[in-house]
Amino acid sequence: MTLRDVARLAGVSVATASKALNGQPQVRASTRERVMQAASQLDFSPNTLAQGLITQRTGTVGLLTSDLEGRFSIPILMGAEDAFGTDQTSVFLCDARGDNIRERHHLRALLSRRVDGLIVVGARPDSRPSLGRDLPVPVIYAYAPSDDPRDLSLVSDNEGGGRLAVDHLIRCGRRRIAHITGDATYGAAQDRARGALGRLAQEGLEIAGGEVWFGMWSEAWGRGATRMLLERCPDVDAIFAGSDEIARGVLDVLHEERLDVPRRVAVVGYDNWNILVANARPPLTTVDMNLEELGRVAAQRLFAAIGGTLGSGIEKFPGKLVTRESTAPLR
Amino acid sequence: MTLRDVARLAGVSVATASKALNGQPQVRASTRERVMQAASQLDFSPNTLAQGLITQRTGTVGLLTSDLEGRFSIPILMGAEDAFGTDQTSVFLCDARGDNIRERHHLRALLSRRVDGLIVVGARPDSRPSLGRDLPVPVIYAYAPSDDPRDLSLVSDNEGGGRLAVDHLIRCGRRRIAHITGDATYGAAQDRARGALGRLAQEGLEIAGGEVWFGMWSEAWGRGATRMLLERCPDVDAIFAGSDEIARGVLDVLHEERLDVPRRVAVVGYDNWNILVANARPPLTTVDMNLEELGRVAAQRLFAAIGGTLGSGIEKFPGKLVTRESTAPLR
DNA sequence: TACGTTCCTGAAAACCTTTTCGGCACGGCT
DNA sequence: AGCCGTGCCGAAAAGGTTTTCAGGAACGTA
Structure with a gap:
């Protein structure tokens, strides 16, 4: 199973066998052929430890x-x-x-x-x-x-992702866009929010509800925040959620309140977490981080x-x- | 960075250095100490390729x-x-x-x-x-x-898992227990169902709805199957779902139908998939496969x-x- | 002093491969 | 015939470690 066995079977030295198998030029075609044949016959595979030891790779x-x-x-x-x-x-x-x-x-x-x-x-x-x-x-x-x-x-690029989500909502004709997201101590939450707010400002829009709703990365927070949001701003027409989990909570409450998604309110998630987005009602538009x-x-x-x-x-x-x-x- | 360097610094041969570092007995305590010191001073760590080459491990x-x-x-x-x-x-x-x-x-x-x-x-x-x-x-x-x-x-042990779930429901005093599960071509689905039916038989109970509901591993199937089940057997008091995904669908419909969980209907899932069970309403009892x-x-x-x-x-x-x-x- | 023991140390082989370099054979040239 | 170049091959070193075995020192004993 070692190179020596291959060499012996092919009737050459280990040096030649090595060169033959590695495509080095200084070996006659017929010799190379014999070595290759011997190698495959013995099902030889080089010991990478030895290779690594010498090549330093x-x-x-x-x-x-x-x-x-x-x-x-x-x-x-x-x-x-x-x-x-x-x-x-x-x-x-x-x-x-x-x-x-x-x-x-x-x-x-x-x-x-x-x-x-x-x-x-x-x-x-x-x-x-x-x-x-x-x-x-x-x-x-x-x-x-x-x-x-x-x-x-x-x-x-979380800021870019936030911009992407809001941009899409704007293109859908939404004007009263809210943002419910996770833990404010996460840089990602801040960055996504900044991207979202930036894109809104560019359009001359204010964030619906008057602020970004920071909280936790959970469905429960998505539900709670949505209820508060609907109370403060009943005519919201789009919600950008900071994660798919949150988005699931958002959808849940909208469903309960008989607010049609997407006709009455559009929802965008974040992460493209298949198990969540595919099973959502309706399936969730979301930002994939690639x-x-x-x-x-x-x-x-x-x-x-x-x-x-x-x-x-x-x-x-x-x-x-x-x-x-x-x-x-x-x- | 090699053993030779360590040996040189300690004033011994590589052989002695090797033995000192590997706890071999035939080396004087003071010598061992010197070698260890040299090794840590040079931040030596042995080349595992060379070790593997010789030890065959x-x-x-x-x-x-x-x-x-x-x-x-x-x-x-x-x-x-x-x-x-x-x-x-x-x-x-x-x-x-x-x-x-x-x-x-x-x-x-x-x-x-x-x-x-x-x-x-x-x-x-x-x-x-x-x-x-x-x-x-x-x-x-x-x-x-x-x-x-x-x-x-x-x-x-999927059969054991199915038994476990039903056993728990029986202990909770449930008598009309249904089973909604995934793709019938999965051995796991069959095994869990067999375990569930076995435990029911042991108790002298029939499965609620008259059959095991095989379908797909999705929330949508969980919802659909639950609706059918409720139609055929409105007084069901427990549902064992073949996966947490399915269980989420089950919960969803029970919620819509205003059937209280767990007072009116108890639900057990399978997989203990954290993202699903923790966010469920209410949090889901489930079988963890360990x-x-x-x-x-x-x-x-x-x-x-x-x-x-x-x-x-x-x-x-x-x-x-x-x-x-x-x-x-x-x- | 001569010799056997015990303890410790080091030289060298081994693991398997790659790569360098010297050598051999052969053909062509002067 | 002598020389050079070319093409192919093999001996040997190298990589870093472990392990075997021989040898040296120190010591006690006869």
């Missing part, structure tokens, strides 16, 4: 995530896994469970396995501590940016940086609006 | 999943990751996207990386093709069993089998009932 990367159960890591992880493909690169998955010292442990383990690079996926879209600048491999931060601006971070794409690009950037050098700063990824039946033009 | 395992986005792989993956810990073992994550040839590719890559073992996580609870018996490393199938009974598979535990045990079994040998057959894992407000004793 392992063809592995570490994926350091902080919460696997969180729904944001997964699409990014899939995108990255996808981009690396099965060809050359394998991915070490490490979940730090949000624990800093576990993260250091994982980091240490990954480095001693000589990974070629690292992708760090945060749990919340707010910035997280840098792993440090003195690592022997390139590092890319995804979703949650590093707090060190010299690192390279890829994040979702996380798979983000993961894919992270992988590509990392791949390009291996051996070379990495950029720095925070790169924002635009989301995209996915329209379903919860929004429609007025009449 | 890489301390890595492959996690071969068929659908990452599926919600079932993730908890299992977390349990496994958890059990391996950061100490010795790292996990290669490979997602085959349900594609058979991609799976073969990944398998080949993992073997050439000399993983010490494999965990295969299926997408559906039905059986899947075996990877074969002639692999050089132990393999454990999780969630979806292998179709070869000589392999070792760890799966969730998938993290399953993943954890899979990892432990695999770890034990490395070097040794593995059992075979299908091992079932009991679920557990998580009670919330959607069920309560009658009066």
Whole structure:
């Protein structure tokens, strides 16, 4: 099962066998053919440890995530896994469970396995501590940016997403647009709200209800806020929810109040979380953060940086609006 | 950064340095101390590739999943990751996207990386093709069993889960219990139904509505089936739903019909999918498949089998009932 | 002093591959 | 005939570690 066996079967030296299998030019075509045949006959596959030891490339990367159960890591992880493909690169998955010292442990383990690079996926879209600048491999931060601006971070453009949602509502002819969103301590909530307000201002509109409704990332808050909103501003004709969960709560109350969606009130969510949007009544128009794409690009950037050098700063990824039946033009 | 550097700094040979760091007995205490000091001073961490090359143990395992986005792989993956810990073992994550040839590719890559073992996580609870018996490393199938009974598979006990749910409803004093569930081609749906019917028979009860309602794993089906059920059997006092999604649909219709949950009708779901059960009105009693535990045990079994040998057959894992407000004793 | 023990240390082989470089054979040229 | 160039192949080193085994020192005993 080793190269030596292949070489013996083909009647050549290991050196020649190696060159034959790796497409090196200094080997006669007929010899190469014999080696290839021997290799496939023995079902030979090279020991990547030995390869890595000598080439100083392992063809592995570490994926350091902080919460696997969180729904944001997964699409990014899939995108990255996808981009690396099965060809050359394998991915070490490490979940730090949000624990800093576990993260250091994982980091240490990954480095001693000589990974070629690292992708760090945060749990919340707010910035997280840098792993440090003195690592022997390139590092890319995804979703949650590093707090060190010299690192390279890829994040979702929340402000753009908020603008996108409101823009769509305006194009649907809505004029009394409210915004119900989650925890105000989340940068993402602030950014989405800023984008929404910006687009409204551009149109000369005020936010319906007089303010952005910050609260929690839950259906219950979506329900509660909607009731308060309807009391203060009964003629609202569109609600932009800061998450699909909140949007579900919003829909629930509108349904109870017999306010037709989308004819009377249009609703836009955020996240494009399939289980929520597909089952909603009616199916929910929402902003998709394009996380798979983000993961894919992270992988590509990392791949390009291996051996070379990495950029720095925070790169924002635009989301995209996915329209379903919860929004429609007025009449 | 290599062992040679450590040895040089400590004034010993690499052999002695290796033995000192690995706790081998044939080294004087003072010498060991010097080596340890040198190692920590240089922040030395051994090259696991070289170690693996010589010890024939890489301390890595492959996690071969068929659908990452599926919600079932993730908890299992977390349990496994958890059990391996950061100490010795790292996990290669490979997602085959349900594609058979991609799976073969990944398998080949993992073997050439000399993983010490494999965990295969299926997408559906039905059986899947075996990877074969002639692999050089132990393999454990999780969630979806292998179709070869000589392999070792760890799966969730769906029949037990169905029994558990109905048992709880009976203890709550319910007598007219219905079962609305998903796609009849899923073994899991059949098993849960069998468990439910078995427990009912044991109590001398018939299923309310006269039959198990098979359909789809969606809220919409939950709503539709509930309407039909209420028409055929208006005095139903409990509904066991085959998934939390379906249960959400059930709750929705009961809410519309002003049938109080749990006083008038009790509802039990399946999966304990947090986003759905926590946000439900009222929060949903449900069966938790204990998938993290399953993943954890899979990892432990695999770890034990490395070097040794593995059992075979299908091992079932009991679920557990998580009670919330959607069920309560009658009066 | 000579010898056997015990304890510790280091040289070297091994794991498997890649890559460099020297060498061999052969043909063509002067 | 002697020389050079070209094309192909193999010996050997390298990568970093573990493990075996031989040897040296110190010590006690005869």
